[in-house]
Amino acid sequence: MPKPFEGLRRQLLEAGVAPSQVGRYLNELEDHLDDLVEAALSAGTSADEARVVALGRIGSAETLAGAMLVRPDFRSWSARAPWLVLPGFALLALAGGYILSMLFLVGAVRGFGTVTAGHMMPPGWLPGSSRPLFGFDRFALPVLIGWCIAFAAARQRLSLTWPLASMIAVAVVGAGLVFSADWPATPRHWEISVGTPLFDPTLSIGWAEYASSVLGTLLCMLVPAGIAIRMHGGSAPIDPEGRSKCV
Amino acid sequence: MRQSNPNFMNGVPELLILSLLARREMYGYEMVQALRMRSDAMFNFGEGVVYPVLHGLEKDGALTARRKTVAGRSRVYYALTPVGSQRLDGMARDWSRLTDAIRGFLTDEPHAETV
Numbered sequence: 001m002p003k004p005f006e007g008l009r010r011q012l013l014e015a016g017v018a019p020s021q022v023g024r025y026l027n028e029l030e031d032h033l034d035d036l037v038e039a040a041l042s043a044g045t046s047a048d049e050a051r052v053v054a055l056g057r058i059g060s061a062e063t064l065a066g067a068m069l070v071r072p073d074f075r076s077w078s079a080r081a082p083w084l085v086l087p088g089f090a091l092l093a094l095a096g097g098y099i100l101s102m103l104f105l106v107g108a109v110r111g112f113g114t115v116t117a118g119h120m121m122p123p124g125w126l127p128g129s130s131r132p133l134f135g136f137d138r139f140a141l142p143v144l145i146g147w148c149i150a151f152a153a154a155r156q157r158l159s160l161t162w163p164l165a166s167m168i169a170v171a172v173v174g175a176g177l178v179f180s181a182d183w184p185a186t187p188r189h190w191e192i193s194v195g196t197p198l199f200d201p202t203l204s205i206g207w208a209e210y211a212s213s214v215l216g217t218l219l220c221m222l223v224p225a226g227i228a229i230r231m232h233g234g235s236a237p238i239d240p241e242g243r244s245k246c247v
Numbered sequence: 248m249r250q251s252n253p254n255f256m257n258g259v260p261e262l263l264i265l266s267l268l269a270r271r272e273m274y275g276y277e278m279v280q281a282l283r284m285r286s287d288a289m290f291n292f293g294e295g296v297v298y299p300v301l302h303g304l305e306k307d308g309a310l311t312a313r314r315k316t317v318a319g320r321s322r323v324y325y326a327l328t329p330v331g332s333q334r335l336d337g338m339a340r341d342w343s344r345l346t347d348a349i350r351g352f353l354t355d356e357p358h359a360e361t362v
Contacts, residue, residue, distance in 0.1 A: 021302065024302070025298050025299065025302070028275055028298045028323060029295050029298065031274075031275070031276070031320075031322060031323075032275055032276045032279075032294060032295060032298075035276040036276070036294070057293075057294050058293060058294050058295040059292070059293015059294060059295045059296055060293065063292075063293040063295070063296060064293060064295045064296065066296075067293075067295070067296035067298075067299040067300070068299045070299075071299060071302075071303050073303075073306060074299070074302070074303075
């Protein structure tokens with residue numbers, strides 16, 4: 001038996017209603033439909049007819065969608081201001097990842113380092129461990145953030161403009177970052193730095209490497225993004241009239 | 248398919264729902280059946296439209312919702328909050344004044360109070 005409110009779900013998501021709100025509405029509608037069917041059955045109606053009667057009483061997809069859409073506060077922030085939420089989330093997530101990595105390194109030095117000749121020296125295992133961490137921040141983190149954006153955009157049936165712009169921003173900023181740590185062998189100060197050739201062309205990364213890194217990141221993001229959009233039905237019209245049906 | 252009564256969407260559903268929930272907590276289907284019975288099927292609307300109204304009232308702090316299992320069925324029960332009680336009082340007062348004014352208008356009696 002087809003799910004009775006799938007068309008309504010799609011219609012509401014495309015109108016920007018928050019997925020959690022849509023899910024809750026549909027769950028309650030399904031409960032209500034079950035009650036109506038049960039009541040019709042106990043009144044002696046046949047099973048098929050009971051369902052038709054119940055669907056008629058619960059309301060048409062247009063009525064049910066209209067009741068939800070009159071409240072703008074049911075819309076998700078990513079639908080209300082995608083130009084702010086998506087790039088903002090992407091860049092904040094990147095920054096958050098870098099800050100956590102830096103805090104981890106500083107914490108490791110402070111927690112496990114030794115003081116030699118008045119200088120705090122990092123533990124021996126830290127230089128080796130920092131390389132995969134920097135690799136994660138530069139390659140995996142932007143891709144993971146891109147997947148999150150793609151999944152959210154597909155789930156909420158957002159238009160592709162802002163998700164794509166955010167993914168490109170994450171790739172451009174994230175894939176070009178150069179992390180470096182100066183772990184001293186003799187007692188002196190040590191430093192961890194992060195930079196991008198966008199602002200500091202003297203960094204040890206060529207433009208060709210930078211461009212291929214950005215492209216590679218974008219490719220890694222876009223393949224699963226395409227799958228996510230396909231799984232969620234994309235943003236194609238629901239039927240030739242652009243309206244969904246309840247059944 | 249029944250036609251929805253558009254007037255149902257003009258503040259009346261909030262008033263009726265708050266009024267029902269002032270007595271006891273209820274779930275959506277139960278509220279709709281109570282509305283039908285008490286209004287002698289006067290209100291003709293798609294029953295599902297009650298949920299956005301309930302969610303809106305909950306968002307405004309007028310109701311609380313909790314899932315409860317009764318007789319093997321899990322349902323979302325709604326209950327009035329103090330904010331909801333205040334809102335109900337205000338709406339009921341406004342509605343009374345409005346209906347008095349309309350009644351006065353229809354019976355051609357002057358109505359002293361301004362709505």
